Amino acid sequence: MSDASVPASAHPAAPGPSIMRLAVHREDVAVGDEIVRHRLLSRVIHWVVALFFMVALLTGMPIYSPVFGWMATLFGGLSVCRWLHAWSGIAFSVASAVMVLHWLSDMKLVPHDLKFNLVQYMQFSAAEDPEIGKYNPGQKLFFWTIPLVTLMVLLSGIPLWWPTKFGSTLRQVCIIVHDVGFIMWFVAIVGHVYLGTAAEPGTFRSMTRGTVTKAWARLHHPKWFRDVTGDRKE
Numbered sequence: 001m002s003d004a005s006v007p008a009s010a011h012p013a014a015p016g017p018s019i020m021r022l023a024v025h026r027e028d029v030a031v032g033d034e035i036v037r038h039r040l041l042s043r044v045i046h047w048v049v050a051l052f053f054m055v056a057l058l059t060g061m062p063i064y065s066p067v068f069g070w071m072a073t074l075f076g077g078l079s080v081c082r083w084l085h086a087w088s089g090i091a092f093s094v095a096s097a098v099m100v101l102h103w104l105s106d107m108k109l110v111p112h113d114l115k116f117n118l119v120q121y122m123q124f125s126a127a128e129d130p131e132i133g134k135y136n137p138g139q140k141l142f143f144w145t146i147p148l149v150t151l152m153v154l155l156s157g158i159p160l161w162w163p164t165k166f167g168s169t170l171r172q173v174c175i176i177v178h179d180v181g182f183i184m185w186f187v188a189i190v191g192h193v194y195l196g197t198a199a200e201p202g203t204f205r206s207m208t209r210g211t212v213t214k215a216w217a218r219l220h221h222p223k224w225f226r227d228v229t230g231d232r233k234e
């Protein structure tokens, strides 16, 4: 996915609209004061995953507990939620698999990632590590949680979809696994949305416009900033 073949200096100070055109096909390219972080395909895949996730979440909650029963009316009742939840869950799993393959090369863990302190990072209590590349270890951890929890929720969902075809012990185990997976998803996504919006201003636009400012990149992903711009000054 990375576009290291394009030197930063190839687009030194082009006027505004050109970076938007560039962000359709290219990423990791600096133009003026901005850097393309996510090309169009990455953004479309991400938002398709997020859409199916939201549908599966909102239709699953009224099935999960009567406390959320009122949410079923948003989709036309509990019986609609039952089939929509299963199908949106499958669509989410397929879209997630595409996303994992799409981002695989950028999400490989490197030895330096082991030095990452998640608690310190979440507290914003220390300066960002100058060796943080395009994705920090927390983002990579979140990324690798996706196939694990998706598989867990997908497989445990099968006996719940066709309850008469499986034994009751297996069904009981699957209910627990499915619910634990759901809670893990919920916590992970709340953290992810918080970090991608309110906690780090300037991040959300990377998934809409596709770009970030150089100041944002220098602050949060210093190594990626240096690699893209060639700027070695701290």
Ligand code: HEM
Residues within 6 Å of the ligand: 037, 046, 049, 050, 053, 054, 135, 138, 139, 140, 142, 143, 146, 189, 192, 193, 196, 197, 203, 204, 205, 206, 207
């Ligand atoms: C619905 C609200 C969501 C918002 C507002 C949101 C926002 C964002 C933003 C702004 C980024 C870019 C971060 C960066 O460039 O550093 C991002 C990346 C990413 N998103 Fe989301 N996202 C949402 C839902 C989801 C869902 C449901 C998933 C998967 C289950 C997901 C998976 C990812 C992954 C794997 C990345 C790349 C790694 C990372 O930045 O953590 N997102 N998201």
